[in-house]
Amino acid sequence: MAKGKRPSGGQRPTRHPHTTYLKTANGEKHSCWKAGEIYGCPGHRTYTHQPCIAQLTDGALVCPYCKSGIETVFRAYVPVWDQDWTLRHALIGEDIFESVDAIPHLDPVCVTRGKNPISPLIIRPQENLLRPPPRRAPWDKEVDMLAVCLTLWQDEMLAKWFATHKPAEEPKSKAEPKKSNGKPFSPMTRKAAERYSPPADERAEQVEYEQVVNRLKQNAAKLPPASNGNGKH
Secondary structure, three states: OOOOOOOOOOOOOOOOOOOEEOOOOOOOEEEEEEOOOOEEEEEEEOOOEEEOHHHHOOOOOOOHHHHOOOOEEEEEEEEEEOOOOOEEEEEEOHHHHHHHHOOOOOOEEEEEEOOOOOOOEEEEEOOOOOOOOOOOOOOOOOOOHHHHHHHHHOOHHHHHHHHHOOOOOOOOOOOOOEOOOOOEOOHHHHHHHHHHOOOHHHHHHHHHHHHHHHHHHHHHHHOOOOOOOOOOO
16 A cells, blocks of 8 residues: 555646546557546537537637538547546547447446547447446546536636536436336336326326325215105105
């Protein structure tokens, strides 16, 4: 074990989050761990991927690359801890965005590129036999990739805009339907349950209706038996 003081991270010239690019050559692969949520960003092809500040700010800022007619391309920044537990980032295209986004925080992944010179970067889950990062700070906290991107981009206007505007949240996914006993459906029946489950507002109305009916039944049970007049039928 190391002796003396451990690095605190507070002696660096800047406390802004920072990563280095995980360069992956053709035929190469890296074993890593996903460090946090990925950040999707429309941008422009230059010597590096430059953010389209017009699209990121919903038109509040003017993008010089758009004015110059440079092609727009979507890229997503993926934070990963490498095998030395150093924070790195990779860039992926929109075709694998959803599959990489579905990988949970701190799950082991393989970052690879095919041998073909035009092969895209691929990130997939894998069984990692290397030592995983410790379950303590900073590794156990999800990296704020937007803050990292703002450090990478060095765009003062964009940084000031994000400092005063909260990024719009993505719409929440549909609640997973459950059985009457509160347990989730099996993978084989979940899709069918989702198709036949009413929307949340309709379910709420149904529950409210059933509660009213139950109260009426309880009140009716407390009333004395109704008289039928003279007792003759």
